[in-house]
Amino acid sequence: MSGQTLDGRTVSVVRSYLTSAAEQMRRTLVRAAFNPVIYEVLDFGISVYDRHLQLIAEAPGITSFIGANDDAIVRATAHVGIERLEPDDVVLLNYPYWSGAHAYDAMMFSPVFRAGIEGPAAYVTVRAHWMDLGAKDPAYVLDSTSIHQEGLILPGVRIVRGGSVDRDLLDLIRFNSRLPDLVVGDFHAQWAALRTGARRLTELWDKFGFDTTESCVATMIDHGERAARRAVAALPDGSWSAVDWLDDDGISDDLLRMQVRVTIDGETMEVDYAGSSPAVPGPVNLPFGATVSMGKTVFKSLTTPGEAANAGHYRPLTVKAEPGTLFHAEYPAATFTTWTHIVAFELLFKALAPVLPQLAASSGGDEPGFMTTGVDPRTERVFVISNNEGIGWGATPDHDGATARQHLSSNVVRNTPIEVLEQRSTLLHERMELITDSGGAGRHRGGLGIVRQATFTADAELLSMKKKTKTRPWALHGGHEPEPNSMTVWPGTDRERTLGMQRVAMAAGERFRNASAGGGGWGNPLDRHPEAVLADVADGYVSRTAAAAIYGIDIADDGRWTVTPARAERAA
16 A cells, blocks of 8 residues: 555554554553552553654553653664664663653663664653662662662663663663562563564554655644644733752752743743752752653643644754753752653643633642551562552632542542551551641632551551652632642551651551542632532542531521621622
């Protein structure tokens, strides 16, 4: 079929085939991975690129990984040299300033060759979180001050040459890891996913011909650009700013300023992080690839959310951040704790909310999870395991926010099941439930957060993973701001202590309580329909006390209700 006249059906079939190829890579990775953070949490990003390094397909994973791959593939091929690449090679990159993530997010890519085409005809890419590469601390590094405290650095090396693993390099990785079996197993899982993608691309070229496929790809990218430009043109022109705060950098207790200005001019949008904090000593400095990815994700959600992404969808967007600042890390700045991109993710929505009334209030504003590491007495082996905690999403002009969902920056990932946490660590869960009154009140209520309480059955370390505990998520149009995230260790004892992002030693029999924030409210709570308030109270989402004090609905023991004077005055 090579050289055939293109029509919409052919382009649609090729586009679907490419998306299916990426999805099959995803399934291969999930089925083959050794590490629960990959096969349970889905902490990965999968992308397919054409010969010009343009994104042509992706599979769901952590959103920021997929966008960061766009920058990383360009930097990695430039470092290795495209002319040096050969069939069945695999290149491994984790240098944060090039990969757009911290050092444990290992990005691997393979060139895919085609007879008659000079150089690689395409590239397949898989990025996934490895559990240990020899950083100064097990699990996560929360207080590093240099990249050289954050583990083994691989700046784009050929770990597979012509289909054969470089055993010396693999041994170097193995002996630099506290969890070598998991890391080597996950390397092989990613390699298997790359081989799957390469086979699917070859089958596509065999079926339609390389020239026809390339023409379809060019049409897809052109269509994506035109659709995005039309969508931007439909938005109001102007420039708007917003500010939010990160708890600290892990070294000092000072709040860090995060500022963005969004400018829309005709068919283009510019996102500029000028005015944000300069680079800091601690590991919250964000690689620029992650900053660009954050902008891409928000831009896509505002313009063409229903279309499978390709490079064209992002051409109207420019992202800026001065080198040497919080949003553009430079060597040797510490970068391990990448929570900056989570807390700053909704900053763009906050800037645009005054002129885009369809936008929601803030979610819980963070991914307030935890990690634990130690030696399991049942196996006498080191363990490291993590969990992403659900938060409430913000309310919109039309409906309440969703309850106990993953943060918007990674909303297709999952939490780690309790069964896996207890089997892979020394945790024993006592309770996990929604938090009454945690959703920001409003005409439409924010979604609820979660409280989890667990006890350690053996000595271990607990890492509280959250960077928005000192300031509240924001609400809209008179809605209420919810309580922020929190982690309490040794609750109910004279040692009770509240943590942000910190590491503490826990003894057998000691417990913690992790509480996630709800979403922001939208509109005045006194305007919420009484039936909705009654339903919330019946479900345990809102207490009777809050129903009266905040929503103006006083509910008697027998279920009958009356409005409070404040609600009556509001209605009048």
